[in-house]
Amino acid sequence: MERAEIESKFTELLVSELGLDADKINPGARFEEDLEVDSLGVVELLMALEDEFDVTIPDEEAENLTTVGEAIDLVVAKLA
Amino acid sequence: MNATITGWGKALPPSVLTNSDLESIMDTSDEWITSRSGIKERRISHVETSDMATIAAHRALAAAGLEPADIDLIIVATCSPDTLIPSAAAFVQAKLGAKNAGAVDLNAACSGFVYSLVFGANMIRGGTHKRVLVIGAEKLHYYMDFTDRSTSVLFGDGAGAVVLEPTEADEGLLSSELGMDGDSAEFLCIPGFGTIGDRVPDLPSEVGVQMDGQEVFRRAVTMMGDSSVRVVEEAGIGFEDVDILIPHQANQRIIDATARRLKLPSERVFMNIHAYGNTSAATIPIALTEALEEGRIRPGANIVFAAFGGGLSWAAAVLRWGTRTEPIATSDVDFPPSERTTMELLQPNFDFFGLEEL
Numbered sequence: 001m002e003r004a005e006i007e008s009k010f011t012e013l014l015v016s017e018l019g020l021d022a023d024k025i026n027p028g029a030r031f032e033e034d035l036e037v038d039s040l041g042v043v044e045l046l047m048a049l050e051d052e053f054d055v056t057i058p059d060e061e062a063e064n065l066t067t068v069g070e071a072i073d074l075v076v077a078k079l080a
Numbered sequence: 081m082n083a084t085i086t087g088w089g090k091a092l093p094p095s096v097l098t099n100s101d102l103e104s105i106m107d108t109s110d111e112w113i114t115s116r117s118g119i120k121e122r123r124i125s126h127v128e129t130s131d132m133a134t135i136a137a138h139r140a141l142a143a144a145g146l147e148p149a150d151i152d153l154i155i156v157a158t159c160s161p162d163t164l165i166p167s168a169a170a171f172v173q174a175k176l177g178a179k180n181a182g183a184v185d186l187n188a189a190c191s192g193f194v195y196s197l198v199f200g201a202n203m204i205r206g207g208t209h210k211r212v213l214v215i216g217a218e219k220l221h222y223y224m225d226f227t228d229r230s231t232s233v234l235f236g237d238g239a240g241a242v243v244l245e246p247t248e249a250d251e252g253l254l255s256s257e258l259g260m261d262g263d264s265a266e267f268l269c270i271p272g273f274g275t276i277g278d279r280v281p282d283l284p285s286e287v288g289v290q291m292d293g294q295e296v297f298r299r300a301v302t303m304m305g306d307s308s309v310r311v312v313e314e315a316g317i318g319f320e321d322v323d324i325l326i327p328h329q330a331n332q333r334i335i336d337a338t339a340r341r342l343k344l345p346s347e348r349v350f351m352n353i354h355a356y357g358n359t360s361a362a363t364i365p366i367a368l369t370e371a372l373e374e375g376r377i378r379p380g381a382n383i384v385f386a387a388f389g390g391g392l393s394w395a396a397a398v399l400r401w402g403t404r405t406e407p408i409a410t411s412d413v414d415f416p417p418s419e420r421t422t423m424e425l426l427q428p429n430f431d432f433f434g435l436e437e438l
Binding site: 017038039040042043044046047051059 | 116293294295297302333337
């Protein structure tokens with residue numbers, strides 16, 4: 001899967017699963033501060049990512065994610 | 081032969097604790113609690129667990145058209161019994177006057193009702209019992225530490241009951257799964273309540289509910305979803321045949337995420353968590369009773385029950401409803417009037433656990 005395709009699916013998930021505004025989503029956006037995703041929202045997103053991309057994201061890797069770009073990097077690395 | 085539900089009832093104590101009440105005793109807000117849990121209010125009981133259980137039982141017996149003496153087994157799912165000896169079920173047997181019934185408590189935390197439903201149904205299928213009363217009843221406010229704003233806002237009190245009877249018709253319990261991940265117990269527990277703890281704990285929080293919300297969230301969604309898939313398959317039906325999912329009411333977002341995983345639209349998922357919070361083993365029988373009251377269970381409906389809780393336990397079952405969705409009779413048994421306000425009922429908690437400094 002190309003990075004661009006992952007980014008686009010990722011944005012779709014943020015809109016459909018977390019109800020975020022697509023215009024606010026960019027790689028530098030921070031989940032909690034910029035997108036107002038709370039701690040459960042991050043968990044919801046991780047679970048949606050695992051389902052969508054068929055990857056496993058352990059808690060210790062998930063703990064370090066603060067921005068959209070970091071989460072995309074993680075998925076890209078998992079699928080590489 | 082199978083076992084089917086012929087009676088149902090709920091007992092919700094009259095005292096209400098709203099989010100705005102909580103705003104007056106801790107640093108929280110209605111918006112914070114609602115957005116993270118879906119809960120707007122919960123009930124605080126002025127009577128004991130077995131009293132709520134007995135009221136729900138009277139109502140379920142009336143709905144089934146039965147008398148207490150007709151019952152031959154009582155199972156009370158609870159993790160907040162009046163006393164450890166006797167069991168809550170012993171109190172219920174006496175208060176009901178169910179003189180022909182054996183009685184036992186079952187503790188599987190929030191999964192306790194589905195565990196008990198499966199145990200009760202299999203006693204009927206095994207031929208040893210004919211009329212089993214299965215009750216979920218909790219007085220969880222006893223454990224609430226209001227200095228911990230992340231957990232104390234989530235739980236409430238209440239009871240629900242069903243009557244199980246034998247059937248030869250194409251209805252009743254179709255499939256079930258009972259599970260436990262005891263290695264993960266630390267994520268949701270009351271760590272010092274029992275022989276492991278000091279008789280007088282060093283820290284009050286050792287005998288209050290402790291929970292890692294994110295861990296529980298993830299596991300609850302995964303296990304409730306996966307076990308639902310397995311029991312639906314075992315029942316020989318597909319999700320298109322599932323009329324309603326009645327999940328344990330712990331958190332609206334857990335229920336929403338589980339429903340999304342199962343691709344069930346919201347009209348096929350029952351939710352009443354806004355009104356009662358998490359009443360542990362009592363949520364599912366209360367929800368089933370309200371689903372019937374709201375006309376959301378039609379004859380022959382395929383119902384999926386799914387629960388998750390302390391242990392970490394989980395349980396799921398598929399039950400095909402019979403033909404009757406109306407109670408045969410109603411009971412006028414009700415709560416005694418309460419002499420105290422909700423805050424007065426909570427004063428022992430404030431005295432023991434303390435209160436946040438606002």
